[in-house]
Amino acid sequence: MPDALPETIPATVAEKNPEQPSAQQPKGHAGADQTKLLKVRDLKMHFPVKAGILLRASKSNKAVDGVSFDIAAGETLGLVGESGCGKSTLGRAVARLYEPTAGSIEFAGENIAHLSARALKPYRQHIQMIFQDPMESLNSRHTVGEIIEEPFIVQQLGDAAWRHKRVLELLDIVGLPARSLTRYPFEFSGGQRQRIGIARSIALNPRLIICDEPVSALDVSIQSQILNLLIDLQQEFNLSYLFIAHDLAVVKHISDRIAIMYLGKIVETGASEEIYRNARHPYTQSLIAAIPIPDPHHKVQRQLLVGDVPSPINPPSGCTFHPRCPQAVARCKVDIPRLTAPLADKTHLVSCHLLD
Amino acid sequence: MPEALLEIQHLVTEFDTDEGVVRAIDDVSFTARAGETLGIVGESGCGKSVTALSIMRLLPQPMGKIVGGRILFNGRDLTNLPLPEMEKIRGAQISMVFQEPMTALNPVHTIGRQITEVLLLHKAITAQQAIQEAVRILDRVGIPSPDIRMGEYPHQLSGGMRQRVVIAIALACEPALLIADEPTTALDVTIQAQILELIKELQADLGMSVILITHDLGVIAETCDDVVVMYAGKVAEKGTVFDLFDHPSHPYTQGLLASIPRLDTVPKARLSVIDGMVPGLLDLPAGCRFENRCPRREPRCALATPPAEPVSPSHEVSCYRWAE
Numbered sequence: 259m260p261d262a263l264p265e266t267i268p269a270t271v272a273e274k275n276p277e278q279p280s281a282q283q284p285k286g287h288a289g290a291d292q293t294k295l296l297k298v299r300d301l302k303m304h305f306p307v308k309a310g311i312l313l314r315a316s317k318s319n320k321a322v323d324g325v326s327f328d329i330a331a332g333e334t335l336g337l338v339g340e341s342g343c344g345k346s347t348l349g350r351a352v353a354r355l356y357e358p359t360a361g362s363i364e365f366a367g368e369n370i371a372h373l374s375a376r377a378l379k380p381y382r383q384h385i386q387m388i389f390q391d392p393m394e395s396l397n398s399r400h401t402v403g404e405i406i407e408e409p410f411i412v413q414q415l416g417d418a419a420w421r422h423k424r425v426l427e428l429l430d431i432v433g434l435p436a437r438s439l440t441r442y443p444f445e446f447s448g449g450q451r452q453r454i455g456i457a458r459s460i461a462l463n464p465r466l467i468i469c470d471e472p473v474s475a476l477d478v479s480i481q482s483q484i485l486n487l488l489i490d491l492q493q494e495f496n497l498s499y500l501f502i503a504h505d506l507a508v509v510k511h512i513s514d515r516i517a518i519m520y521l522g523k524i525v526e527t528g529a530s531e532e533i534y535r536n537a538r539h540p541y542t543q544s545l546i547a548a549i550p551i552p553d554p555h556h557k558v559q560r561q562l563l564v565g566d567v568p569s570p571i572n573p574p575s576g577c578t579f580h581p582r583c584p585q586a587v588a589r590c591k592v593d594i595p596r597l598t599a600p601l602a603d604k605t606h607l608v609s610c611h612l613l614d
Numbered sequence: 615m616p617e618a619l620l621e622i623q624h625l626v627t628e629f630d631t632d633e634g635v636v637r638a639i640d641d642v643s644f645t646a647r648a649g650e651t652l653g654i655v656g657e658s659g660c661g662k663s664v665t666a667l668s669i670m671r672l673l674p675q676p677m678g679k680i681v682g683g684r685i686l687f688n689g690r691d692l693t694n695l696p697l698p699e700m701e702k703i704r705g706a707q708i709s710m711v712f713q714e715p716m717t718a719l720n721p722v723h724t725i726g727r728q729i730t731e732v733l734l735l736h737k738a739i740t741a742q743q744a745i746q747e748a749v750r751i752l753d754r755v756g757i758p759s760p761d762i763r764m765g766e767y768p769h770q771l772s773g774g775m776r777q778r779v780v781i782a783i784a785l786a787c788e789p790a791l792l793i794a795d796e797p798t799t800a801l802d803v804t805i806q807a808q809i810l811e812l813i814k815e816l817q818a819d820l821g822m823s824v825i826l827i828t829h830d831l832g833v834i835a836e837t838c839d840d841v842v843v844m845y846a847g848k849v850a851e852k853g854t855v856f857d858l859f860d861h862p863s864h865p866y867t868q869g870l871l872a873s874i875p876r877l878d879t880v881p882k883a884r885l886s887v888i889d890g891m892v893p894g895l896l897d898l899p900a901g902c903r904f905e906n907r908c909p910r911r912e913p914r915c916a917l918a919t920p921p922a923e924p925v926s927p928s929h930e931v932s933c934y935r936w937a938e
Contacts, residue, residue, distance in 0.1 A: 340802035341773070447891055448658070477657035478829060482873035482885035489882050504802060511875035512882065530881055548807040550832030552874060554855040558836055562811060563804040566772040 295465055295498050296329040296352070301361035301371075303344070303351045307571055319571050321347040323522035324361070326597075329466065332492065334499040336513030336530065338506055338545065342567050344522040345502045349468040352500060353387050354378055366465070383413055383462035390471035392451035396443040402429075402454055403439035409461045428457040432487060449480035453487070460491060466498045473508060485512055506549055510534050515605075518542045521578040522570055524597060528606035538601065538608045540583050577611065585612055619688065619823045620646040620669070620791055626682035627661075627668045636895045638664040640847045641683070643922075646791065646840075651817065651824040653838035653855070655831060655870075659892055660844040662827045666793045669825075670710055671700050687791070706736040709784035713796035715776035719768040725752070725779050726764030732786045748786070755782045755812060774805035781812065788820050795827045810837055831874060835859060843867050846892055846903035849922070853929030863931040866904045902933070910935050 303322035306315030321344040329335045339345045351358045354370060363371040370381055389395035396405055406425045410416055416424065426436055432453040443451055452472060459467055469488065473481040489512060491497060503509045509516060510530045517527040518541065526539040537543045547560040565582050568574055574581050580590040589611050599606065600613040623643050629636045639661040646652040654662045667673050668680055671692060685692040687708065692700065712718040720728060729748040733739060739747070745764070752760035755778045768776055777797065784792055794813065798806035814837065817824055826837060834841055835855060842852040843864065851864040862868045869888040890907040899905055901916040908915065912935070920934045 340804065449891070478831070478870055479657060479873050479888035480891075482875070482887045483889075485875065486884050486887060489884070506803070507875045507877050510877055510881065511879060511885070514881070534877055544804055546877070548803045549877065550806075550810075550830065550836045552831040552835045552859070552871065552876070554835045554859050556835070560807060562808055564808075566774055566805065567802075 293331060294328045295331045295333075295366060296500075297362075297364040298328070298352060299326045299362045299364070301325045301348070301351060301363065302359045303347050303356055304359040317571055320522050320573065321570055322351060322358075323570075325519075325522070325524055326361075327517055327524065327527065329498045329500060331465065331498055332496040333515070334492065334501050334513045336509035336516040337500060337502045337519060338504065338509050338516060339519035340504060340567050342521075342570065343519040344570065345519050346470055348519070349387070349470050349500055349502050353385050353468045354381070355387075379413075383409070384465045385468065386459040386462065386464040386466070387468045387470060388452070388455050388459050388472045391475055392448065392455045393443065395455055396451060396458075398443055401440050401442055402434075402446075405443070405454060406457050406461055409458060413462060415462075424461070428461055431460070431491070432457040447480075448476050449483060452476060452484050456484075456487065456491070460495070460497075463495070464497070466500065469499055469501045469503075471503050472501075474503060474505060481508070488512065506534075506545055518545065521568065521573050523578070523609065524607075525579065525609045526607065527597070528603065532603055532606050536601075536603075536606070538606075538613060539579075539610050540585050540612075541579050544584075577609075587611070616647040616649050618645045618686075619648045620825075621686040622665070622669070622683070623686065624683035625665070625668060625680065625685060627664055627673065628679060628681050629674075630677045631896075633896055637898070638678075638847055638895060639668070639844075642844070642847075642849055643683075644840075644842045644849065644852055646823050646825055648790075648823055649817075649821050650839040651826055651837055653834040653841045654825065654827045654844060655829060655834050655841060656844035657829060657892060659846070659895065661847040662844050663795055665844070666710065666795050666825065666827055669793060670704055670708065671695075671697075672704075672710075702736075705732055705784075705789075706787040707789050708791045708793065709787070709789040711777075711780050711784050711792065711794040711797045713799050715773065715780045715800070716768060718780050719776060721768055724765055724767055725771075728779070729764075729783050729786055732783055736787045748782075751782045751786055752779070755779075755785070755816075756808075757782070773801055774808060777801060777805075777809055778812065781809070781816070785816060785820070789822060791823045791825065792817075793825045793827070796829070797826070798833065799828070799830075806833075813837070831870065843870075846898065847895065848903055848919070849930075849932065850904065851929075851931045851933075853925070857926065857929035861925065861929070863925050863929070863936040864904075864933050865908045865910050865935075869907075869909075910938075 301322055302324055304318040304320050307317045307319050308315050325348060327335060337345045350356050352363055358371050361371060362369045365381060403425050406428055407421050410421045429436060429438055434450060434453050473484050476484060492499060501509060501512055513530045516530045516533045517524045520541050526542045537546055544563045561584055563582050576592045577590045577595050580586040595609045595611050597607045597609040600608060625639060625642045627639045629638055642665060656662045669685055680693050726748055730744040733744040733747055749760045749764060752763060757763050757775060757778055798809050801809060828834060838855050841855050841858045843850045845866050850866045858867060862871055872886040873888060875885060888907050893899060893903060893906060901918055902920050905911050905915045915934060920932045922930045922932045925931055
């Protein structure tokens with residue numbers, strides 16, 4: 259069991275006012291003394307691909323193919339990659355919306371990778387998710403009050419009066435007016451709907467929130483409001499985030515560490531500043547170079563990546579990036595590179611033969 | 615300075631909805647010059663796509679209509695052009711690329727058929743010539759083995775390849791003006807870079823003008839000569855890309871530029887935000903539309919719309935307080 263499962267929800271979440279974030283020192287910077295809240299080791303999530311007349315599962319889609327990482331309490335790990343790289347699948351597997359094919363997910367000391375639904379229930383309140391499209395992740399036929407109250411009902415916490423009070427507190431924390439309670443999701447804008455999703459995700463005082471592209475559907479001016487809210491909540495409640503996004507500028511802003519995924523594998527990981535300033539994997543370098551810089555004086559000099567991401571059903575041999583890699587050598591087509599620490603910064607891991 | 619290709623003057627477009635008449639764009643004026651790229655930037659609902667649909671005369675019917683202003687293309691007003699005349703211009707002289715290539719392409723027709731359709735419609739050529747021309751265009755937009763792709767269907771292509779096909783169709787008749795409405799928003803960043811590069815190359819080859827509609831200020835900075843910033847159906851500010859990024863003069867433009875996370879900012883620092891939300895188009899304020907979110911508002915801002923004032927010969931802003 260994870261330590262300190264709350265019997266009732268502690269008052270800490272409830273009593274703080276989001277408008278005046280307390281002047282706590284930011285937590286979760288690398289190097290601080292932290293216990294690892296989440297340890298993922300060699301996680302694999304393969305989906306059978308049915309083909310042929312008999313629809314036999316002859317091949318598999320290796321959406322996540324051997325991924326390891328840690329997240330400390332209060333820390334944000336940003337997970338970046340292009341469509342189809344497996345980042346969302348990885349997030350869902352960690353939240354145990356899928357049962358992984360292999361590997362372990364150690365949460366607060368317990369391997370939850372293969373727990374039954376019943377055994378998982380106490381962990382569900384500690385690992386929550388925020389989704390990309392709040393319109394699709396909120397039940398359109400429930401009021402906002404019902405949506406935010408539901409986690410308490412599922413976990414059988416409190417009576418109706420207590421739950422009502424908590425829902426109002428949560429609305430206040432995420433910056434929504436109390437009158438939202440009886441309204442329906444369609445009455446809100448995209449940014450407000452994402453606030454509803456965030457209120458629901460923090461309702462049970464979780465320790466880890468998987469944020470799957472939480473701001474990519476939002477307008478620029480709203481995106482910064484939501485990013486600020488997520489940073490405030492993390493500092494107040496010592497939350498850990500697995501922050502999944504394709505926008506490297508957003509990820510770099512919110513994350514302590516970044517992992518870059520390509521075709522189901524992490525190809526590079528390290529402190530976010532280090533990755534940005536000293537990216538060593540050719541894929542990471544191309545990703546950073548491809549970001550349009552909002553400065554017309556900036557001279558664009560980029561090496562365009564050719565081609566598309568290959569299918570994870572038939573991944574290329576050797577290093578799966580080699581068909582698109584501008585620096586590939588003969589060895590890259592044959593040998594599968596391993597994630598190692600070839601640099602002075604031993605927390606900076608790269609999976610590339612060129613650094614051997 | 616290149617001559618004006620498209621001049622929009624005081625354009626007003628309205629939609630009839632169940633809840634009343636919605637004025638989606640209100641008194642919008644700007645100019646796209648020959649061979650240059652004009653960016654239109656703004657958030658959802660600001661009217662940037664409606665502007666594009668108004669130019670193309672593709673507003674949803676019967677709800678949408680242009681109720682005022684002029685759209686001069688090479689000196690001809692498109693707003694009152696008879697439909698058969700407009701159809702000769704659309705696709706041949708002005709083309710459009712949409713955000714989502716899967717919905718812009720017809721899923722039950724081959725790629726080849728969708729390109730040759732445009733060619734046969736606008737050019738006096740035989741079916742055989744159209745096929746040869748289509749293969750040449752597909753090759754030009756960077757589609758590998760174009761003769762094989764001609765017989766394939768949209769679902770057989772990746773997102774980036776589909777967008778290349780959409781661009782190929784739009785460019786088939788070498789239009790003078792290409793309107794690209796969020797052409798890379800649905801694409802990954804490495805593919806986005808490829809597509810933007812392709813549009814730039816083709817623009818240089820063909821000497822066409824591009825109107826690029828996007829919400830991404832990075833894309834604007836990299837590709838545009840001139841920029842129009844729209845907010846709630848009106849032009850907040852317009853100028854050259856250097857005017858806008860070096861001397862943003864409207865509080866909304868300033869807020870937008872300040873609120874984007876950049877690669878070189880301090881991690882986890884608070885981003886500056888624009889408080890509040892865009893007003894609904896059904897209950898627009900009487901004065902400046904940005905008034906309820908503006909950090910510099912004063913009483914007169916709520917009373918009447920600020921007029922467009924020149925900041926420099928190339929730069930115009932609609933704000934009472936821009937000079938302060």
